[in-house]
Amino acid sequence: MNHDHINMDDSLLLLYLTGKASVEEQAAIVEWLNADEKHREHLDQLENLWIETGKLNPPPMAVDTLAAWERMSDRIDKQSKQYLKTYSEGNIVRMKYLRYAMRLAAMLVIAFGAIAVYWFALRPARTMEIVSTTQITRDTLPDGSQVALNVGSRLTLPKKFKGNIREVTLEGQAWFGVTHDSTKPFVIRAGDAGIRVLGTEFEVRAYPGQDIFVSVTKGRVMLFHVDGRSGDTLSVILGAGEQGVLPVNAARPEMVSHQSPDDLYWLNNSLEFRQTPLSEVFDLLKKYYKVEIRAADQRILQCRLSARFAEEPVDRVLQVIAESFGLEVKIEDNTYVFYGSGC
Amino acid sequence: MKQTDTVFAVRPPFDKADFEKLFKLHYSHLCAYANTFLKDQMASEEVVQEVMFKIWVNRESLEIKTSMQSYLFRAVRNGCLNVLKHVDIREEFKAYNETLRNEPQRSHEEEVIISELEQKIRQAIDQLPMERKKVFVLSRYEGLSYSEIANELGISVKTVENQVGKALKFLREELADYLPWLILFFFDIFRDK
Numbered sequence A: 001m002n003h004d005h006i007n008m009d010d011s012l013l014l015l016y017l018t019g020k021a022s023v024e025e026q027a028a029i030v031e032w033l034n035a036d037e038k039h040r041e042h043l044d045q046l047e048n049l050w051i052e053t054g055k056l057n058p059p060p061m062a063v064d065t066l067a068a069w070e071r072m073s074d075r076i077d078k079q080s081k082q083y084l085k086t087y088s089e090g091n092i093v094r095m096k097y098l099r100y101a102m103r104l105a106a107m108l109v110i111a112f113g114a115i116a117v118y119w120f121a122l123r124p125a126r127t128m129e130i131v132s133t134t135q136i137t138r139d140t141l142p143d144g145s146q147v148a149l150n151v152g153s154r155l156t157l158p159k160k161f162k163g164n165i166r167e168v169t170l171e172g173q174a175w176f177g178v179t180h181d182s183t184k185p186f187v188i189r190a191g192d193a194g195i196r197v198l199g200t201e202f203e204v205r206a207y208p209g210q211d212i213f214v215s216v217t218k219g220r221v222m223l224f225h226v227d228g229r230s231g232d233t234l235s236v237i238l239g240a241g242e243q244g245v246l247p248v249n250a251a252r253p254e255m256v257s258h259q260s261p262d263d264l265y266w267l268n269n270s271l272e273f274r275q276t277p278l279s280e281v282f283d284l285l286k287k288y289y290k291v292e293i294r295a296a297d298q299r300i301l302q303c304r305l306s307a308r309f310a311e312e313p314v315d316r317v318l319q320v321i322a323e324s325f326g327l328e329v330k331i332e333d334n335t336y337v338f339y340g341s342g343c
Numbered sequence B: 001m002k003q004t005d006t007v008f009a010v011r012p013p014f015d016k017a018d019f020e021k022l023f024k025l026h027y028s029h030l031c032a033y034a035n036t037f038l039k040d041q042m043a044s045e046e047v048v049q050e051v052m053f054k055i056w057v058n059r060e061s062l063e064i065k066t067s068m069q070s071y072l073f074r075a076v077r078n079g080c081l082n083v084l085k086h087v088d089i090r091e092e093f094k095a096y097n098e099t100l101r102n103e104p105q106r107s108h109e110e111e112v113i114i115s116e117l118e119q120k121i122r123q124a125i126d127q128l129p130m131e132r133k134k135v136f137v138l139s140r141y142e143g144l145s146y147s148e149i150a151n152e153l154g155i156s157v158k159t160v161e162n163q164v165g166k167a168l169k170f171l172r173e174e175l176a177d178y179l180p181w182l183i184l185f186f187f188d189i190f191r192d193k
Helices: A003-007 A010-017 A023-035 A037-054 A065-089 A095-122 A261-268 A278-289 A298-302 A314-324 B005-009 B016-038 B041-057 B068-086 B090-102 B116-127 B130-140 B146-153 B157-174 B180-192
Strands: A127-132 A137-140 A146-149 A153-158 A166-177 A186-190 A193-197 A201-206 A212-218 A221-226 A233-238 A243-246 A254-256 A270-277 A292-295 A304-310 A328-332 A335-339
Touching: A010 A023, A010 A037, A010 B157, A023 A037, A037 B116, A037 B130, A037 B157, A065 B016, A065 B041, A127 A137, A127 A146, A146 A153, A186 A201, A193 A201, A193 A212, A193 B041, A212 A221, A221 A243, A221 B041, A233 A243, A233 A254, A233 B041, A270 A278, A278 A292, A278 A298, A278 A304, A278 A314, A292 A298, A304 A314, A314 A328, A314 A335, B016 B041, B016 B068, B016 B116, B041 B068, B116 B130, B116 B157, B130 B146, B130 B157, B146 B157
Parallel strands: A166 A186, A292 A335
Antiparallel strands: A127 A153, A137 A146, A146 A166, A153 A166, A166 A201, A186 A193, A193 A221, A201 A212, A212 A243, A221 A233, A243 A254, A270 A304, A328 A335
16 A cells, blocks of 8 residues: 555645646645556546536535434324324224223323423423513523514523424514524424524514414525324425415415514514505504504505604604605594595 | 336335335435425425425325336425425416426326436435535535635635545545446546547
8 A cells, every 4th residue: 555645635636636736736746646556546536536426417415314314204203103093093992901901001100100200390401491571582592593582472492402403482472593504404383383494584473372473584484384183294485575474273384475564663663664554554553552543534544654663652653654645643532543535 | 227226126115114215315316306496405305305204104005107216306396396386486387387287197207317326426425424515515516615615614724625535535435336437438538639
């Protein structure tokens, strides 16, 4: 075995082959090539490898096949458990075995009971919770991702992300700024929905019993729903500026055409409208300022507003809206009433 | 062109161990194929996951008239077109999709032929450890320089060089049995000159 033959680095030879080696490097390689017939073979082999790999169409991607299989394997196991459950429900257990079965069951109950006590009471907690009760809570997750939780929301996550996935559970409303890691997708479980990202910024609204909304500010996000029984997943991919929804009891998430302006209001304290009908604007203002607003003429509700308000008092906001459409706003019985004949 | 036996050996109904072989053998290639439609790695991987999962769930009732390989590629393509329908790039593919749907059920579907060499190269690349695989793909298929790769992955240029070197060495050794006849072939060309 020739010592130089082993020591010449393939990455340097590659620079030589692709014409990117410096003059000194070239000289060293030429010298190395002339030293031994085998070196020439080594270079040829490398060149062939480079040529052959270049022919691959479609070009290979750096995917983590093992991690993907792990995920598939998990799904298969979960699905077969589900299948066994539905299958055995219809089965008749013969009386002969019933007694043994019940003894076994009793033992299992005791054993599982002991495990459960350990699991829930004695074992140090491996998950943590971020809860915001009276004010918006901002926090940094173990992977460096940022999160802002709206009032009355709860985020559950492991103390340390392990394995091939960064998984958290959300109840309520939160904004996420996820650090990029293409080998460890970030997955949010929210009710029936799942949201899967690699690294991006978006907001999730998932209050129990309500439609689940995802609004993307940056990057791409996948909103999906896994059918518990069949294991089927239906998903939609959302880009920046897009919003997706998983309606209550629906299996298919959908993209909704525009982002509603209040999505990030709670975070920025600013309201931004883009060609938004006043009907929607009023609904939003009612919610945030806790006031009553009414239009004397229904046509007013169709006017489209483009404006931005930052922490302004409600009187001022309504006055600006009225002025921009040539309307009049009056207070009657604790209700703001808009007068005019539309736009 | 010779086909590897493993490709045909695994046919439904199969057990989980067979399915694992099938999955690991084709996963990266199917993802790359899906990516030609979706131009998004995450979405591509997702489609392949779905297709494979459906095949598993329906393994008892699948009727596959072509090779398993052809079946997989066709299923992934249809899965991709389905996703595109969702994300509303529909227009571009609408006509294409319609011809697909109206296509009469042919008994002899188009076979996907992948040479043994191509399959071996893809498998070898897929076996690289994750960081090395990324470095190699960026260098070979995205045409990035070592310093660009270092930037992209947040590692030092020295590490990139090191990883490229190790990747090439591994591939050379792994494919040694398949590359020699090529060497002769290229020598002939050089001699002609």
